[in-house]
Amino acid sequence: MQAHFEELRPAPCNGGQVTDPTRCESATSGQSAVLYIGLYLIALGAGGVRAALPALGADQFDPKDPEEAPKLSNFFNWFFFSLTTGAIVGVTLIVWVGENKGWDLAFGISALAVLLAVSVLILGKRFYRITAPAGSPFVRIAQVLVAAMRNRHLETPKPEDALYEKEGINGEILKRTNQFRFLDKAAVPSSANKEQAYNSTDPWRLCTTTQVEETKILIRMLPIILSTIFLNTCLAQLQTFTTQQGNTMDRELGEFKVPASSVPVLPLLFIFLMIPLYDRVFVPFARGITGVPSGVRHLQRIGVGLVLSAASMAVAAVVETRRRNLAIPYSVFWLGFQYCIFGAAEFLTVVGLMEFFYSESSAGMKALATGISMCSSSFGYFLSSVVVEVVNRLSGGWLESNNLNRVKLHYFYWLLAGLSVVNLGVYLVCASWYKYKEVEDQEEVEMVVA
Template sequence: MALGTGGVKAALPALGADQFDPKKAKQLSTYFNWFIFSLTIGSILGVTLVVWISTDKGWDWAFAVCAIALLLSIFFISLGNPFYRNNLPKGSPLLRFLRVFVASFRNRKLPIPENADELHEIYQDKEDDNLHHEILQRTDQFKFLDRAAVIRRTEDDDNDGSNSGSEWRVCTVTEVEETKILIRMLPIILTTIFMNTCLAQLQTFSVQQSVTMDRDFIGFEIPGPSVPAIPLLFMFILIPLYDRVFVPIARRVTGIPTGISHLQRIGIGLVLSAISMTVAGFVEKKRRNVAIQHDMVESQDALPISVFWLGYQYAIFGAADMFTLVGMLEFFYAESSAGMKVLSTAISWCSLAFGYYLSSVVVEIVNKETMNSRDFEVGSKSSINDETKNKAIISKKQGGNRAALFVYATEGLENMAFIAIAGYTLLLVQAHRSELRPPKCVDNINHQCVEATTGEASILYVGLYLVALGTGGIKAALPSLGADQFDERDPKESSQLSSFFNWFLFSLTIGAIFGVTVVVWISTNKGWDRGFAVCLVAVFFALLSLTFGKSLYRHNVPKGSPLLRFIRVFVASIKNRKLPIPENSDELYEIGEDKEAAILNNHQEFLQRTDQFKCLDRAAVIRTDGITGKWRVCTVTEVEETKILVRMLPIILSTVFMNTCLAQLQTFSVQQGTTMDTTINGFEVPAASIPVIPLLFMFILIPIYDKIFVPIARRITGIPTGIRHLQRIGVGLVLSAISMTVAGIVEKKRKNVAIEHGMVDSLAPLPISLLWLGFQYAIFGAADMFTLVGLLEFFYAESSAGMKSLSTAISWCSFAFGYYLSTVVVEIVNKVSGGWLANNNLNRDKLEYFYWLLAGLSVVNFGVYVLCASWYRYKKLEVPVVEKNDVLKEIKP
């Protein structure tokens, strides 16, 4: 609905305005007034008739009315189709803007001529009214963009447009001026955003105010959702008065066809918006005084004050909306060139969207900054009359498995998803538009390809980096968000936590299988643009599912930056390096409040002092000179948080090499697969889909591990997760070494087949099935299942409450460093071995030796891991155990 409504609202004003001669400003201004008038009538019907139907008859009837209304509107717009003036678009205005910036950057060293006639322009259609061609004169603002229209004098430049790349080197003056118009418009629209933020707050809090007031009107009780009808009724009255009374009088005084200029009209609306907010404050003060005078602060009954007191603020804001909204539509349409009128009127609606988004931000900021204030706290109480006594409602139904099913959530994940969507959109556009990418290679084997230009490469890399940034942010936050839905202090939920990480990896596996099969097939057979489109839709639906579970989540609000706490510990320990460390832990600094109350009420965590890294304990030494401050003394818990991170680093470093092996396996196994028989039951497996083999094994193994292995191991060991996290990681490292050994044996087998059949230098597939790679892939799939989930679970379980998200994010760094290290390993091996992997022919390389080298290094790496794991000390945590004496007990892993 949002997409459809947004499209209609974006195109409708420009379509209607196109039916008028641009030279007849009077008729055009009247059109925009009555356009808003028609929207007002529709809104009045929505908040009265549709609200009544949904309340009394049911939501199905209300949605049916909306559907019928849309069908009728489509019918009416179709009836007028033969009478419309249709201005056909001549290319994308956004693409023209991008070309202007690219051309001006390319021509940045060229001088700008003083004479505008020396700049590039197309004049042949200037007098042709049938084509509605518009020529814009050069202006003095943003002169650096004029370089886009400078005619290049070198012989190798083709300025007549016959070269496909010339449009990205020289633009017309009109295209440059279109871009300047858009830049000049942006500050105007940005200054109207906050007015719409006020509108959003007025619509929200005025409804909340109304439910506490007397809504009786001539024996009829006004429903709460229908309160916004009040400003609409004022607009219903004011718009005809403005168009039929104010404009003719103002026109005689000013001589302007629209009565006042567009920018003046917008400015008046902004002033009225400020006045409306001031009046709203006075009305709220009046309402609250009535509640206090009648001792009804905590009462649920309606206050003896009429809801029509809200009419003052609504009337003024209705007038503000009438001035600003119509003024913006009129201004953007009138000031735009012929080729960008639809885009400009569409952009004007963005002020509403950004204003509503900003309203949520404003409430959050105000609440955070004024949470301790008694006079200015908004939106954080369950009753609007009570400022100090009401408490937030905590639902016991939140969290657990219900919330884990909707794990794609929180604002941080939304932002990362939007970044990923932006990246996929950029890649989609480049793949779809041939002018944004180099032409296809004439001879790919002999490298007869046209190199990508700087602009084309920039679009590609920006898109890829946006996708990487968005995906990285999601993967960093997602595991800890899902795990936060389980209470570690609850035995039942604590046992479910391990299963969550298993099924989290299972869901990643399903997505990866879909990517290397369906998306690869679409990209290969239908085009890269459609492949990126599928990815874009998938991320969009993930973002959509995010919003469904928001009300169910447990949100652990961060209390300061963990990185800043680590730095403070190191700084404080250096500053206190000459102070003696007391033997008694009670002499070190810790918060002075009741620990049990802090843990139970605030979910705060206290860590006990450990013996490792004693030098850091100086950060918690209380100074005798009385000097205090966060950078002078830290709590024991903060010191232990830092120790935990330091202890974790060797663990994650010892898993980096396993991901180096994974990178090599994914790279060289694909190369091996292209030389083998890729036909399975008559279907040829694409080379890019070969990584589906380990994914399929993981798809089978994860449920078996979670539903069979873990319950059996739990009975034997008594550990909720079956085996400890560090044991699970170790098993994965061992399987990784075995996988590399098997990979070497399989490669030896493959090369022997090539030698036996005399196909060492042949490009034809060898008579050996691709499924031979399944042995190494199956073992490494099991290794990945053990190590990856073990790492996530280990980092989450061992981290303090304030650093769980950071720790799970750090665990993904093992992947990044492993992949980077893989390139270094190949370079070193080639230099030391004399070229094991230097040939383009895999049949002449020594890939099996390389695999066995990785297997040997994996064994050494496992030995290092065993030492690190033996040295690691689990955190000591104090948690309250409810008993008869109600005391704190120490629970050690």
């Protein structure tokens, strides 16, 4: 609506050609409100979809079934493939329509596509396997923390297997681990008559062992996601500066001039080709060697992605150095090297992170954990702004000028490469410390009441 109705946006400067932005008419408060309402609605909708849709799709597979376990890993690969396909359409067709036919038509096509997606989702509802809600994970975590604090003076019984347990969460019972032993206090009955305590439990005073382990799992996973945030910071920088670089480079492809905003299609096309090869060739080959349904462990996959992220920043620094030193325009397709390496890094890390959080979280925390994995992207983009501001202040203005030939972008890329290596080291420490969860068979578990 804002792109279509002139009343909802400021008048164009000099007939649409901005010569002096300071003399252009500013947006009114109402026009600004419409813009920000649209932006935040997009963020709200995308946040909800990206948190819920992967978990819904993964719930259609039974991880306990040996035949369906490999399909779960395939699903996350092809889910990212669908996101990549949509992004390719967005940065090519939609951008072309917007720049040549009008952004009102481009946004209108996008709106119709979303409506079509919602319709397909609704039509398939009766076929979905829906996991019954097990209550709020946030409440269960709070109960564990409060109960552990209240029971801090109680002694943990020996053996620790005698801690309180009953039906688990959604039929899943987690084995006790030795990490964060202070939380085990939440599963220690305070009554001398334990049987009476079991029959009349206050969840804010006594939690199940599975509930305690669920909280431990989330705490163990947090360092993993924190160590992947910087990858998204690098992605934000590539998306920002690559567009600026593209505007100064040779974008001719025969008689067609590639829009600078369409340069990100290069890594998307690389991922588009990479995912089928990875899923249909590499995963079966690696599965035959490792016996792991996903081919390699989730943490190994994420680690390789972080290595490629550091490599892409180094390549970006080399390409930018060459662009600055050449007297003639440099082909924009040289940016494809850094982008394709980073595309592989993003695919391995993001999909590995989604699958890791979904597989490792408890049965009652799948959607929450998948949503948390998506927070890595959000925090990475916020951190990006902080990094640029700090670097500008400490370096005396490496990135302050709008003229790309006057800034020290190549130095900035080398800095990001170095920080990525440091971040990789932090990740390796966190990954080596992490303990994968173990699930017990519900039928084989007996409650021990001393």
